[in-house]
Amino acid sequence: MGSRSxxxxxxxxxxxxxxxxxxxxxxxxxxxxxxxxEGEQGAGKSTLAAAGLAxxxxxxxxxxxxxxxxxxxxxxxxxxxxxLDAAGASGSEQYAEIVRLLRDGPAGxxxxxxxxxxxxxxxxxxxxxxxxxxxxLILMIDDIQWADEASMIVWHRLAQAVDQxxxxxxxxxxxxxxxxxxxxxxQSVLAAGAVLIQAGPLSGEQLxxxxxQMTGAPAGPRLRAFLEQTSGNPLYARELITTLLGSGRIxxxxxxxxxxxxxxxLPESLAAVVRRQLSTLSPAAREMLGVAALFGMEFxxxxxxxxxxxxxxxxxxxxxxxxxxxxxxxxxxxxxFRSPVIREILRDSLPSALRSAxxxxxxxxxxxxxxxxxxxxxxxxxxxxxxxxxxxxxSTDHALLLASRAPDTAVDLLQRVVDxxxxxxxxxxxxxxxxxxxxxxxxGRHDFVERFAxxxxxxxxxxxxxxxxxxxxxxxxxxxGRGDQAHAVLAQTQRASPPPPxxxxxLRALSAITARTTSGDLGAAEAGARxxxxxxxxxxxxxxxxxxxxxxxxxxxxxxDHEKALAAADNALAVLRFGDEYxxxxxxxxxxxxxxxxxxxxLADADVVGRDALExxxxxxxxxxxxxxxxxxxxxxxxxxxxxxxxxxxxxxxxARADASFGLRGQNPEILHHGATAFIxxxxxxxxxxxxxxxxxxRLSTAALPDWENSEFLLAAQxxxxxxxxxxxxxxxxxxxxxxxxxxxxLLPHPWLPTVIRxxxxxxxxxxxxxxSEMSKSEALREKTPxxxxxxxxxxxxxxxADPALVLQAAAHYEAVGRPFEQAQALEDAAVLTARxxxxxxxxxxxxxxxxxxDGVGAVWDLRRADTxxxxxGIRRGVRGPRPRASFGWQALTPTELKVAALVAEGKSNPQVxxxxxxxxxxxxxxxxxxxxxxxxxxxxxxATEAMRHTNASTPSE
Numbered sequence: 016m017g018s019r020s021x022x023x024x025x026x027x028x029x030x031x032x033x034x035x036x037x038x039x040x041x042x043x044x045x046x047x048x049x050x051x052x053e054g055e056q057g058a059g060k061s062t063l064a065a066a067g068l069a070x071x072x073x074x075x076x077x078x079x080x081x082x083x084x085x086x087x088x089x090x091x092x093x094x095x096x097x098x099l100d101a102a103g104a105s106g107s108e109q110y111a112e113i114v115r116l117l118r119d120g121p122a123g124x125x126x127x128x129x130x131x132x133x134x135x136x137x138x139x140x141x142x143x144x145x146x147x148x149x150x151x152l153i154l155m156i157d158d159i160q161w162a163d164e165a166s167m168i169v170w171h172r173l174a175q176a177v178d179q180x181x182x183x184x185x186x187x188x189x190x191x192x193x194x195x196x197x198x199x200x201x202q203s204v205l206a207a208g209a210v211l212i213q214a215g216p217l218s219g220e221q222l223x224x225x226x227x228q229m230t231g232a233p234a235g236p237r238l239r240a241f242l243e244q245t246s247g248n249p250l251y252a253r254e255l256i257t258t259l260l261g262s263g264r265i266x267x268x269x270x271x272x273x274x275x276x277x278x279x280x281l282p283e284s285l286a287a288v289v290r291r292q293l294s295t296l297s298p299a300a301r302e303m304l305g306v307a308a309l310f311g312m313e314f315x316x317x318x319x320x321x322x323x324x325x326x327x328x329x330x331x332x333x334x335x336x337x338x339x340x341x342x343x344x345x346x347x348x349x350x351x352f353r354s355p356v357i358r359e360i361l362r363d364s365l366p367s368a369l370r371s372a373x374x375x376x377x378x379x380x381x382x383x384x385x386x387x388x389x390x391x392x393x394x395x396x397x398x399x400x401x402x403x404x405x406x407x408x409x410s411t412d413h414a415l416l417l418a419s420r421a422p423d424t425a426v427d428l429l430q431r432v433v434d435x436x437x438x439x440x441x442x443x444x445x446x447x448x449x450x451x452x453x454x455x456x457x458x459g460r461h462d463f464v465e466r467f468a469x470x471x472x473x474x475x476x477x478x479x480x481x482x483x484x485x486x487x488x489x490x491x492x493x494x495x496g497r498g499d500q501a502h503a504v505l506a507q508t509q510r511a512s513p514p515p516p517x518x519x520x521x522l523r524a525l526s527a528i529t530a531r532t533t534s535g536d537l538g539a540a541e542a543g544a545r546x547x548x549x550x551x552x553x554x555x556x557x558x559x560x561x562x563x564x565x566x567x568x569x570x571x572x573x574x575x576d577h578e579k580a581l582a583a584a585d586n587a588l589a590v591l592r593f594g595d596e597y598x599x600x601x602x603x604x605x606x607x608x609x610x611x612x613x614x615x616x617x618l619a620d621a622d623v624v625g626r627d628a629l630e631x632x633x634x635x636x637x638x639x640x641x642x643x644x645x646x647x648x649x650x651x652x653x654x655x656x657x658x659x660x661x662x663x664x665x666x667x668x669x670x671a672r673a674d675a676s677f678g679l680r681g682q683n684p685e686i687l688h689h690g691a692t693a694f695i696x697x698x699x700x701x702x703x704x705x706x707x708x709x710x711x712x713x714r715l716s717t718a719a720l721p722d723w724e725n726s727e728f729l730l731a732a733q734x735x736x737x738x739x740x741x742x743x744x745x746x747x748x749x750x751x752x753x754x755x756x757x758x759x760x761x762l763l764p765h766p767w768l769p770t771v772i773r774x775x776x777x778x779x780x781x782x783x784x785x786x787x788s789e790m791s792k793s794e795a796l797r798e799k800t801p802x803x804x805x806x807x808x809x810x811x812x813x814x815x816x817a818d819p820a821l822v823l824q825a826a827a828h829y830e831a832v833g834r835p836f837e838q839a840q841a842l843e844d845a846a847v848l849t850a851r852x853x854x855x856x857x858x859x860x861x862x863x864x865x866x867x868x869x870d871g872v873g874a875v876w877d878l879r880r881a882d883t884x885x886x887x888x889g890i891r892r893g894v895r896g897p898r899p900r901a902s903f904g905w906q907a908l909t910p911t912e913l914k915v916a917a918l919v920a921e922g923k924s925n926p927q928v929x930x931x932x933x934x935x936x937x938x939x940x941x942x943x944x945x946x947x948x949x950x951x952x953x954x955x956x957x958x959a960t961e962a963m964r965h966t967n968a969s970t971p972s973e
Contacts, residue, residue, distance in 0.1 A: 034212060038183055042151045043076050045955055047177035049209035050185045051201060076183070077102050077146070080155040082312075091132045091165035091387060091420060092117065095139055098154055102146055109142045132165050132420055137936070139169050141926040147180040148924035155185040160197050161312070163389065164421055167200055174204045179925060179943040179955055195423070219243055222252055226272055229256050230265065235273030238265065254289065257353075261341050262291075289360045295340050300333030301361070304342065308362035309373050309394075313351040321380040322373065371399040379405060388413045389421045392428050402435040407447065414450035418458060425454045445475045452487060461491045482508070482518030489525055493532070496719035502529040520550035520559035527566040531573065532720045535758020541570045560590040561600045568607045572761050575797040575804070577614040584608035599642075602628070606646040614763065616802040616832040618654050625650065626933045642684045644935065649691055649728070653766075655835035657695050657872045658909035659934065662941040664692050683725035686715050690729030697735040700875040709733060724762045727753065731767060738774070739876060747774040751783060754790060765794045765807035769840060772814045788815045803834075810841050819848035823861070839868035843881045850888035862890050873909075905965050907949040915942045919955050920962035 038048050081097035096113070104110045116135045146152050156162060156170060170186065177184050186204075188197065205211055217225065222242045226234035234242065238259075242252050259265050259274070266275040293301055306322060307314050316334070320327040334350065337343040342357055343350050352358040362370070378394035392413070395406055410417075410432045417425035429451040433444075448467055455463040468488035472481040485508050492501035505526040513519055527543030530536050544566040551559035564587035571580035587604035605628035612621035625647045644663055651660035689712030696704035709732055717726040730749055737745035750771050753764045768791045775784040788811045795801075795808035806828035813821030822845040829838035842865035850858040862885055869877045882892070908916060911932070918928045929939045943955070950961050 034210065035185075038210070039076060039153065042153060042181055042183040045151065045181045045957075045959075047147075047180040047182040048184070049174045049177050049204055049207070050183070050212060051204060051209050052185060052187045052212045052214055053189065053201075076151040076153050078153040078155070080157060082157040091163045091389070092135060092139060092169070094156055094162050094166040095169050098156065099139070099142060099146075102152060102154070104142060104146060107142070109138060109145070113138050113142065136165060136169060140172055141924075141936070143169075143173060143182070144180065144924035144926050147182045148922055148927070151181040151183075153183040153185070155187065157187040159186045159188045159200075160194060162197075164196060167196060171200055171203060174207065174209065176925070176940050176943075178947060179940065181955065214249070217249055217252060225249070225252055226256060229253070230260065230267070230272045232267055232270065232272040235268070235271040238272060238274040241274055254357075257341060258289075258291065286360050289357050293340070293342065293357075293361070296336045296342070297333065300336045301364070303330060303333045304337055305361045305365045306373055307350075308352065308358045309365075309370060309377055309397075311390075312358060313346050313349040315349055315384065318377070318380050318384055318386075321383070322376050371397070374398040375403070375406070378409075382409060387420075388416045389424060392417055392421065392424050396424065396428055396431075400431060400435075402432055407432055407443070411443075411447050411450040414454050418454035422454065422458045426451070426458065426460075429454050445471065445477055445480050449480050449483060452484065456487060461495070464488075465491050478512070478515050479518065482514035482522065485514075486518065486521060486525070489522070489529070493525070493529055493721075496716060496722060498529050498533045498719055498721075502526065502533045505529060516550065516554045517556050517559070520547050520554060520556050521562065523547040523550060524559050524562035524566060527563065528569065531566070531569055531759045535720075535760070537570050537573055537759050540566060540759070544570065557590045557592045558600065561587045561604065564590070565600060565603055565607060568604075568611070569761060572607075572611065572614070573759050574799075575763075575794070576799040577611045577802070578800055581608060581611035581615070584611055602643040606643045609646060609650060613650050613653065614802060615800055616828075616834075618650070618833050621650055622654075622933070629929075629933075629935050645684050645687045645691070649687065652691060652695065652728075653834050653836070655833070655868075655872050656911070657699075658911050659938065660691065661695055662911075662945070663935065663938045664688055666935065666938050666941040683722045686712055686717065686722055686729060687725040689715075690726060690732055693732035694728045694735070697732050697739070698872075698874040698876050700739075700879075705732060705736060709736060720757060720760060723757065724760055727762055727764075727767065731770075734770075734774075735876070743774055743778060747771065747778060747780065747783065750774065751787075754783075754786060756790075763794070763804065765791055765804040766837065768794075768807055769810045769814060769844065772811055773844065776814065784815055788812060802832075806837075810844070813848070814844060817848055817851070819845045819852070819854075819857075819861075822848060826861075835868045836872055836874070839865045839874070839877065842868070843877070843884070846881070846890065847884050847888075850885060850890055855888075855890070858885070858888065858890055863892070866892055903949055903951065905950065905961060908946060912942055912946050912949075915939060916946055916958050916962045919943065919946075920959040922959075 035050070038050060041048060079098040079100075079102035081094050081101065092113070096110075099105065099110060113135050116131045116138070118131075143152070143154070154173075156166070159167070159170070162170070170184070173180075173182065173184055186200075188201070219239060223234040223239055226232070226238065226242070242255065256265075264275050266273050293304075296304070303319070303323065307319050310318065316327050316330060320330055323330070334343065338345075338350075341353055344353050345351075352361075365373070374394045375398035378391045378398065381394065382391045391409065395410065398406070410428055414425060414429055417428070429447070433447045433451050448471060452464050452467040452471075455461075455467075464487055468484045468491070471484040472488075475481050475484075485504055489501040489504050492498070492504065505522055508514060508522055509526065514522060523543055524547035527540045527547060530543055531540040544563040547559055547563035547566070551557075551563060564583045568580045568583035568587065571577070571583055584604050584607040587600065588608065591601050591604065605624060609621045609624045609628070612618070612624060628643055628647070644666075648660040648663040651657070651663065689708040693705045693708035693712060696702075696708065709729070712729045713733070715722070717723045717729075730752055734746040734750040737743070737749060750767060753762070753767050754771070756764070768787045771787040772784045775781070775787065791804070791808040791811035794804040798804040806825045809821045809828075810825035813819060813823075813825070822841050826838050826841035826845060829835070829841060842861045846858045846862035846865060849855075849861065862881065865881060866878055869881065885891070914932060915928055918931055923931070925939045925943065926936055928934075929936045932939070934942075943958075946958055950957060952958060952961065
């Protein structure tokens with residue numbers, strides 16, 4: 016992020032102010048930056064206050080600052096929403112939609128079936144993108160150590176994209192012990208090049224400046240000497256000045272603020288100063304505030320009254336005293352402490368045992384008032400290790416919600432519940448265990464889930480619990496490549512006493528899927544899926560029905576009836592509902608529909624499906640969506656959009672790894688991710704990238720059928736590496752593995768068979784060439800609707816019979832349906848065949864068209880291979896020569912990058928660019944990062960400047 020070194024560690028307020036003011040100037044001209052400020056309590060506030068925000072306003076920068084305090088949020092994203100409100104966004108429709116989502120959930124959803132935070136996260140990022148597109152924005156979060164997890168997630172994602180925005184992103188944190196989430200966030204942004212400002216102690220001069228800022232007059236000698244005893248701690252100084260002002264101990268002369276009265280001895284700690292301030296309150300008020308401090312930095316008067324078992328009116332006198340004494344401040348509908356130190360002193364004044372009991376009471380009150388599950392859970396954790404019945408029941412009821420929003424908190428609380436559940440209520444121990452298994456499953460910690468899932472069915476008498484545990488176990492076994500074990504578990508479940516109808520339908524649908532992936536028995540898979548559909552209809556279970564339709568999609572794809580596969584995918588999407596448990600199936604169904612259309616050579620229709628999928632709320636931020644993004648990237652390969660495919664693969668690399676252990680799909684998203692990336696890199700002669708992804712992909716097992724079905728690009732890339740290394744025999748051996756058809760497989764071998772035949776014929780291996788040709792003929796006959804396999808069969812037969820007419824027939828089909836790379840390969844082969852027949856004009860025509868297509872996707876290796884194959888016949892590209900793409904500057908931009916640059920120059924934000932180009936936001940973000948690197952500029956303003964310069968240069972002068 017920019018050229019400033021990330022090790023810029025600054026000490027001294029003036030240096031910090033200088034850096035922040037410099038960054039304000041940078042963001043004012045469109046350059047985004049990230050800053051992490053840390054120090055003693057209050058250091059960040061004083062640093063930001065002195066940073067010249069008035070100067071920022073003069074430069075046209077909007078400034079937004081919010082403080083994140085422990086337990087202060089009444090719902091997730093409170094901190095970011097407060098910032099957006101300060102930035103003037105609260106009046107927009109987008110802001111209103113975010114608030115509505117957090118309040119009501121997505122429109123049309125079943126109440127409680129979807130986490131509204133996940134639906135709101137992306138919208139917050141889009142809103143901030145749009146704000147930055149309108150003008151420079153300074154976004155600050157103070158006390159980020161107390162921020163809710165959702166706000167930190169958005170802050171982290173903004174930090175990743177800040178080089179594309181006119182955004183100065185500032186986090187202010189204490190330098191002491193950090194929550195794990197805060198420590199990870201700090202480490203991540205500093206590793207990416209954020210500026211670190213360590214706010215050191217205030218000097219004597221800076222303390223005087225602080226007095227001037229707070230009182231309007233510079234400090235006199237006595238007051239300055241008194242403040243220096245704080246050792247420069249900004250919070251201590253601020254609180255001490257506030258206390259002295261409140262007690263009337265500061266006298267204002269003609270031009271100085273001076274300490275009045277006899278010498279005041281500074282206490283050993285600020286606690287004594289704060290206690291003196293609190294001593295003006297009545298004992299009842301201090302006792303009340305001690306309880307209020309347990310809520311966090313902010314609290315509701317109604318909640319406090321409920322815990323104290325008093326009417327709100329009984330608190331009025333004490334609250335008025337606290338407000339007058341500058342202990343409390345108003346915060347909208349809530350009251351808040353003016354300083355964390357005041358709150359901590361009040362909290363610590365309570366005995367430990369009493370604090371634990373009060374935290375338990377606060378949890379109950381907050382639950383009744385509709386506070387967030389995270390707040391309630393945090394108080395239950397603070398209540399100590401003892402678990403009562405209410406804690407047990409509330410924790411199990413909110414397990415999935417907690418695991419989605421605050422998974423670490425969920426596991427800590429639920430594990431405690433399970434450990435003691437038998438003592439609380441032995442009859443519900445199983446329910447608690449099931450809840451913990453759900454939380455661990457959401458976290459992807461499948462080793463814990465598998466242990467629970469193996470033990471519980473043998474113990475429980477509850478049919479629902481036993482069935483759900485077997486469901487978890489079968490999912491995990493199938494997803495980890497142990498499909499035979501999964502099928503055995505499901506078969507055993509069917510032989511035992513029948514599970515409840517809902518679980519019977521779900522387990523039967525999953526059994527139909529494992530029947531195909533373990534034995535390849537398509538008949539059994541179809542029968543099981545249709546039986547599951549019948550069962551699902553009796554209980555109206557969308558998950559079971561959708562899973563059954565996905566099973567039918569796989570059956571019809573394996574049978575090469577892609578029209579029926581398309582109908583099955585449509586049906587799977589039609590019965591899906593909103594909710595986290597449906598998200599992965601939604602991704603699978605969308606990917607299945609796009610794949611069916613692609614197999615029918617309806618690539619334009621497949622693109623429309625991809626656009627619909629990217630806008631579906633169920634998939635935003637969900638780990639199960641990686642299979643969809645990877646599948647759409649593969650679709651881009653066949654359509655010749657290699658730059659877009661690479662950008663999409665890079666943007667979703669982390670998600671593909673996360674999805675490798677999630678649910679139904681096993682590790683195949685990661686296999687396909689590495690294979691597709693290595694395939695493009697290999698054809699572009701990017702050897703380092705190809706090698707890195709090949710090594711990563713080949714470390715993954717492809718023994719399970721679902722993983723094998725996604726290994727085709729990995730094998731093709733491995734074969735290409737061998738051929739490029741001068742070992743065509745090894746290349747043939749690798750690619751010939753695709754001739755080993757496995758029963759019931761979805762993998763379509765026909766795109767790779769022409770290459771197998773070319774390699775085999777060059778090596779004189781006519782037996783392998785004939786085998787590949789026979790397979791292509793068989794695949795064409797199986798294809799219920801003539802499409803790609805039929806064209807590939809003509810290509811293969813033309814190679815084997817040395818008939819260029821058949822190969823050109825295939826090339827014409829590829830051109831008609833929009834498959835430029837396969838078209839180029841067929842034209843190259845046709846050029847060689849016609850050259851051998853001394854039909855030079857036809858050969859040259861096919862060769863030149865093939866090289867244009869290769870050049871269009873950047874297939875440098877294929878250009879060199881085609882040159883080598885045609886050179887013996889005197890066919891060359893002549894003066895045209897190779898046209899390698901520049902690696903730096905405007906000429907290095909790909910066609911898509913040129914479109915993105917043009918839209919950026921128009922002032923459009925990433926979400927707007929994504930909408931215009933029908934790309935995902937992550938893919939656009941990756942494109943913008945590539946553009947910045949290629950142009951050597953540091954901001955979107957630099958992109959716009961370069962775009963305008965080249966536009967003007969290409970416009971004829973009058």
